[in-house]
Amino acid sequence: xxxxxxxxxxxxxxxxxRRARAVEVEATPRARAAVDRHRARRTxxxxxxxxxxxxxxVAVALGSGVFIAQLRDDHPPAVxxxxxxxxxxxxxxxxxxxxxxxxxxxxxxxxxxxxxxxxQLQVFRPADGQLPAIFAPWSxxxxxxxxxxxxxxxxxxxxxxxxxxxxxxxxxxxRMLSFQLDDGxxxxxxxxxxxxxxxxxxAAGLVQRGRASSGVGFEPPxxxxxxxxxxxxxxxxxxxxxxxxxxxGRGLEVTVEVRAGNAFTADAQLLSLLSTxxxxxxxxxxxxxxxxxxxxxxxxxxxxxxxxxxxxxxxxSTADRNEIDRVVSAVRLGTAAEWEALAEEVRG
Amino acid sequence: xxHRWQAEGEPPARPVAAAVPDDVTFDELFAREYGPMVRxxxxxxxxxxxxxxxxxxxxxxVLERWPRLERPGGYLRSCVVNRCRDQLRRRALGRRIRRTRxxxxxxxxxxxxxDDLFDALDVLPPRRRVAVVLRFYEERSxxxxxxxxxxxxxxxxxMLHRALAQLREVIxx
Numbered sequence: 001x002x003x004x005x006x007x008x009x010x011x012x013x014x015x016x017x018r019r020a021r022a023v024e025v026e027a028t029p030r031a032r033a034a035v036d037r038h039r040a041r042r043t044x045x046x047x048x049x050x051x052x053x054x055x056x057x058v059a060v061a062l063g064s065g066v067f068i069a070q071l072r073d074d075h076p077p078a079v080x081x082x083x084x085x086x087x088x089x090x091x092x093x094x095x096x097x098x099x100x101x102x103x104x105x106x107x108x109x110x111x112x113x114x115x116x117x118x119x120q121l122q123v124f125r126p127a128d129g130q131l132p133a134i135f136a137p138w139s140x141x142x143x144x145x146x147x148x149x150x151x152x153x154x155x156x157x158x159x160x161x162x163x164x165x166x167x168x169x170x171x172x173x174x175r176m177l178s179f180q181l182d183d184g185x186x187x188x189x190x191x192x193x194x195x196x197x198x199x200x201x202x203a204a205g206l207v208q209r210g211r212a213s214s215g216v217g218f219e220p221p222x223x224x225x226x227x228x229x230x231x232x233x234x235x236x237x238x239x240x241x242x243x244x245x246x247x248x249g250r251g252l253e254v255t256v257e258v259r260a261g262n263a264f265t266a267d268a269q270l271l272s273l274l275s276t277x278x279x280x281x282x283x284x285x286x287x288x289x290x291x292x293x294x295x296x297x298x299x300x301x302x303x304x305x306x307x308x309x310x311x312x313x314x315x316x317s318t319a320d321r322n323e324i325d326r327v328v329s330a331v332r333l334g335t336a337a338e339w340e341a342l343a344e345e346v347r348g
Numbered sequence: 349x350x351h352r353w354q355a356e357g358e359p360p361a362r363p364v365a366a367a368v369p370d371d372v373t374f375d376e377l378f379a380r381e382y383g384p385m386v387r388x389x390x391x392x393x394x395x396x397x398x399x400x401x402x403x404x405x406x407x408x409x410v411l412e413r414w415p416r417l418e419r420p421g422g423y424l425r426s427c428v429v430n431r432c433r434d435q436l437r438r439r440a441l442g443r444r445i446r447r448t449r450x451x452x453x454x455x456x457x458x459x460x461x462x463d464d465l466f467d468a469l470d471v472l473p474p475r476r477r478v479a480v481v482l483r484f485y486e487e488r489s490x491x492x493x494x495x496x497x498x499x500x501x502x503x504x505x506x507m508l509h510r511a512l513a514q515l516r517e518v519i520x521x
Binding site: 005008009011012013015016017018019020023025026027031032034035036037038039041042043 | 375378379380382383386387388390391396399400404405407408409411412465466480481484485509512513515516519
């Protein structure tokens with residue numbers, strides 16, 4: 001790069017020096033005071049920015065809190081009872097309440113309270129050979145009551161004659177008592193405004209009845225006034241599922257509908273029915289948005305209706321008759337004659 | 349043919365003061381550097397009022413960070429230069445928005461004076477103008493300018509060459 005601008009360079013140097021010399025400026029006290037004013041202005045600007053940042057952070061936090069509270073109302077978090085992480089997880093759904101997981105036991109009692117006061121009793125009966133999983137009470141929509149957790153200062157108590165239990169409480173009056181029946185069923189009692197001796201008395205009654213029968217051992221009338229529990233005795237005959245089918249261009253479409261005493265049992269039955277069928281890659285079980293996704297049954301979606309009916313739609317998208325036969329026999333819905341007619345239709 | 353802008357044996361000014369000692373107090377730094385910094389800012393901005401405001405703001409920044417500064421003189425100079433660059437950028441942006449004088453050079457005449465040559469600096473992009481002032485007024489080396497501008501020395505050399513060529517083109521038009 002050759003320097004062919006030497007004249008511009010020297011002229012520029014002179015021009016800059018001349019211009020600089022023309023500037024009459026001194027470091028006067030007035031200029032020094034101006035620096036302090038600049039500094040004060042910068043400090044004020046920074047404080048304003050900090051306040052704005054804090055305001056934004058508070059707004060975001062409040063917004064998040066409202067959002068989380070809304071989520072909690074719609075979908076309370078899953079809870080594993082106690083601090084025992086080895087217990088099977090009970091999936092809590094905001095609309096359907098507790099959901100049993102296939103092969104991990106069955107929910108034999110449930111209570112969905114519409115009252116603000118959370119006084120309810122739920123028992124989750126474990127499957128054979130498994131640790132008992134526990135229910136979790138949740139706040140009804142609008143109540144916004146946080147899920148109680150066993151506190152660190154829980155107190156050991158004796159329920160009845162010799163059953164060990166754990167009693168804990170909260171400052172807002174909630175008391176929680178947990179104990180285990182002889183058959184392994186773990187019971188958690190939650191109550192507001194109930195004296196400790198009353199809670200222990202109810203628990204003792206449950207222990208006594210649990211020993212007296214093979215079932216859970218108590219009926220709704222046995223519960224104290226103000227307590228609500230909806231019980232479904234184990235071993236009761238499950239209602240027969242209803243099924244309908246349609247042959248489409250894509251294959252066989254089967255709609256399965258299960259009615260039960262409550263949505264949990266209905267879903268449990270449906271999940272059990274579908275678990276085999278849904279494991280086939282060619283089978284897709286579709287449901288309405290917001291339904292439970294059952295991991296155990298593969299890509300299975302169920303729909304729960306407020307009238308305690310669970311509905312699933314199975315679409316067999318293959319034309320392979322053997323595949324259809326396998327699914328049909330796995331689901332085993334309808335009468336033998338109905339399914340034979342279906343098989344004939346598919347074969348035809 | 350000699351143009352009026354060409355130097356006529358005028359000795360170049362040596363405005364650069366001795367390096368500021370690191371153990372100087374703020375008031376000493378202010379008394380010593382306020383004038384030179386304002387002059388530097390005037391050359392960068394072309395406007396004395398704006399230059400004083402900018403230098404006062406730079407001193408305010410230095411005052412805020414005074415306990416943590418190891419080389420207050422160098423930090424002050426960087427503050428002044430950077431704030432002037434910000435001003436020049438804003439000014440250039442304003443020109444582009446108004447679509448006035450965006451690429452228009454100073455009024456072309458055949459006989460430009462030395463002050464006209466200074467005014468011709470307005471056509472330079474902010475970074476080139478800073479490089480020119482630091483090089484030909486403060487007599488900073490290319491390496492020092494590169495450090496202040498955050499570029500490589502080769503880039504400074506290229507910027508200076510192009511700036512001079514651009515100025516020549518303007519003043520000879």
